[in-house]
Amino acid sequence: MNPDLFDAARRRLERSGFDPDAQTKIALFLNAAKTSNATFLGAAQLLPVGDLVMQFLQAQQFRELEFVALLSRVTRWSLDPLVYAASGVIVAPLWSHWWGGTQGATAATPAGAEQVYAGLAFGHALLAHVRLTPVIPAGGDPLDPFAVALQRIEQENGRMLQTQIRLLKEACTELPVERREAVVEEKSQLVEAAFARFLAWLAAA
Amino acid sequence: MTTAKIGKHEINFSLEGDAGAPLITFVNGLTQSVGLWTAYSKHFAERGYRVLAYDMLGQGRSSKPVLSIALEDHPRTLAALLDHIGAERTFLAAISFGGIVAIDFALAHGARLDGLVLMSTFADLTPQLEFLGAALYEGLTQVGLPYLQSLLYPMNLSGAWIAANRERIPEMRRAGYIGNDLYALQNLMESFVTFTPRGPRLHEVACPTLILNGEYDFFTPRECHDLMRREMRNSRLVLVQRAYHAFTLEMPAITMRQIEHFVVSVREGRWRGDQSVWVAAEDPEAEPPAYRALGDHMRAIPPFEVPAEAAGKAVR
Numbered sequence: 001m002n003p004d005l006f007d008a009a010r011r012r013l014e015r016s017g018f019d020p021d022a023q024t025k026i027a028l029f030l031n032a033a034k035t036s037n038a039t040f041l042g043a044a045q046l047l048p049v050g051d052l053v054m055q056f057l058q059a060q061q062f063r064e065l066e067f068v069a070l071l072s073r074v075t076r077w078s079l080d081p082l083v084y085a086a087s088g089v090i091v092a093p094l095w096s097h098w099w100g101g102t103q104g105a106t107a108a109t110p111a112g113a114e115q116v117y118a119g120l121a122f123g124h125a126l127l128a129h130v131r132l133t134p135v136i137p138a139g140g141d142p143l144d145p146f147a148v149a150l151q152r153i154e155q156e157n158g159r160m161l162q163t164q165i166r167l168l169k170e171a172c173t174e175l176p177v178e179r180r181e182a183v184v185e186e187k188s189q190l191v192e193a194a195f196a197r198f199l200a201w202l203a204a205a
Numbered sequence: 206m207t208t209a210k211i212g213k214h215e216i217n218f219s220l221e222g223d224a225g226a227p228l229i230t231f232v233n234g235l236t237q238s239v240g241l242w243t244a245y246s247k248h249f250a251e252r253g254y255r256v257l258a259y260d261m262l263g264q265g266r267s268s269k270p271v272l273s274i275a276l277e278d279h280p281r282t283l284a285a286l287l288d289h290i291g292a293e294r295t296f297l298a299a300i301s302f303g304g305i306v307a308i309d310f311a312l313a314h315g316a317r318l319d320g321l322v323l324m325s326t327f328a329d330l331t332p333q334l335e336f337l338g339a340a341l342y343e344g345l346t347q348v349g350l351p352y353l354q355s356l357l358y359p360m361n362l363s364g365a366w367i368a369a370n371r372e373r374i375p376e377m378r379r380a381g382y383i384g385n386d387l388y389a390l391q392n393l394m395e396s397f398v399t400f401t402p403r404g405p406r407l408h409e410v411a412c413p414t415l416i417l418n419g420e421y422d423f424f425t426p427r428e429c430h431d432l433m434r435r436e437m438r439n440s441r442l443v444l445v446q447r448a449y450h451a452f453t454l455e456m457p458a459i460t461m462r463q464i465e466h467f468v469v470s471v472r473e474g475r476w477r478g479d480q481s482v483w484v485a486a487e488d489p490e491a492e493p494p495a496y497r498a499l500g501d502h503m504r505a506i507p508p509f510e511v512p513a514e515a516a517g518k519a520v521r
Contacts, residue, residue, distance in 0.1 A: 003383045124271065124388070133351075134383050138375065158349040158387050165388055169272055177272070184271045 008203035024078035032091035038064040040119035074145040117172040124164035125191035214268035221246040222255035228295040232303030238265035269389035280310040298322035327429035328403040361451035407436035414440040415467040419448030439478030458489035
């Protein structure tokens with residue numbers, strides 16, 4: 001990710017503070033990231049497995065939903081409908097991934113394995129690349145509820161990511177490694193592109 | 206910055222100085238990036254050298270493979286990067302994690318090396334280093350990247366440097382956080398699962414080798430560097446006074462002077478790799494730049510003759 005994108009977004013927030021528009025933009029994007037991952041994890045519950053892996057996936061699903069609740073609770077929501085409309089465009093690639101890619105995650109076919117792997121790779125990309133603590137203004141109130149929520153979410157992202165890291169290396173090995181690498185790269189680029197557009201939007205006055 | 210396509214990966218690098226000039230290549234430590242060699246690039250380019258610095262696979266703005274990065278990928282990548290810039294030979298200077306990459310490069314592509322500078326690094330995982338590495342890994346995966354950063358600053362830098370740079374550190378940490386990815390660092394650390402000691406093969410490295418070790422480096426302490434000195438026939442060990450692990454960052458003038466002195470000595474045929482131990486002068490302008498270490502260089506307590514009177518008191 002280009003550091004200039006983070007710098008521009010932070011400069012904007014240093015001028016305006018975490019005003020309702022900025023908080024709403026961040027909350028809508030993060031909530032889309034969390035709920036799209038949680039939706040895959042919810043579908044994964046129907047997979048015919050009941051082992052430790054499933055416990056990690058379920059735990060992650062509910063952690064993701066907790067963070068949606070946390071963020072939604074501390075956000076001062078904007079009264080500008082255009083912010084919500086514009087957000088729909090920014091987060092659309094994340095949701096279209098779900099509708100176009102992972103709906104059949106429970107199918108016990110080779111295609112199903114690829115869909116499971118795609119869902120895991122998508123979750124990895126979301127937890128690894130969507131990082132908002134670098135846009136928190138320097139010198140701000142360290143106890144600001146919104147900033148604290150962002151920090152808590154990001155710290156937990158690193159822990160939750162361990163599930164995807166392990167599974168991407170060790171699961172769905174019936175898929176050729178070249179194919180698995182391609183899926184991971186595709187999801188990574190999708191999320192990075194969406195997040196870059198989001199940062200540019202956040203930086204805009 | 207420029208990007209080279211190496212196989213299916215992209216490698217971010219900077220190249221300063223005139224084509225055809227003697228090349229010095231710098232290899233990063235674990236959480237570093239190419240930008241940390243900017244002062245070195247400028248310094249050596251102004252003195253007639255060509256300087257290459259790059260982000261390893263998994264670092265900075267180079268590709269960060271998710272599934273795995275193997276230790277053997279790094280020397281292969283470096284060899285391909287040298288091919289990409291049209292360089293047949295290079296001096297290779299590397300710090301910490303990069304030191305293993307440099308040693309592996311020397312073992313696989315030794316004929317391409319004019320000289321090797323190994324800084325704050327290791328060839329074998331001593332028990333202490335193995336445990337420290339495991340603790341850093343645990344911190345990264347269980348607490349997070351900011352925690353690892355919090356740990357590395359006081360481990361790698363002196364209290365004086367931290368005090369002098371206290372205001373800058375939050376911005377440096379933020380830049381490091383943006384430039385590094387947890388999963389990529391984790392992959393670099395996990396590549397050590399298959400690590401085998403390089404010590405038994407160090408005698409195969411024939412090129413001139415300068416080993417630099419900070420006086421107070423407790424991350425990769427003296428024993429790590431002394432092993433390399435003992436096993437590498439064409440080497441010298443230079444101790445950097447009052448330096449911690451990251452002396453390339455904290456003491457660039459002294460480090461550049463030692464590297465420059467080494468490179469010039471090799472190019473002028475004056476280098477003597479006699480496995481001797483030296484101490485770097487604290488003044489980077491001092492002449493000579495280093496003097497022979499007296500006494501037991503493995504000890505932290507300064508060796509000196511104990512006056513008989515004091516010795517007697519100690520006995521009582």
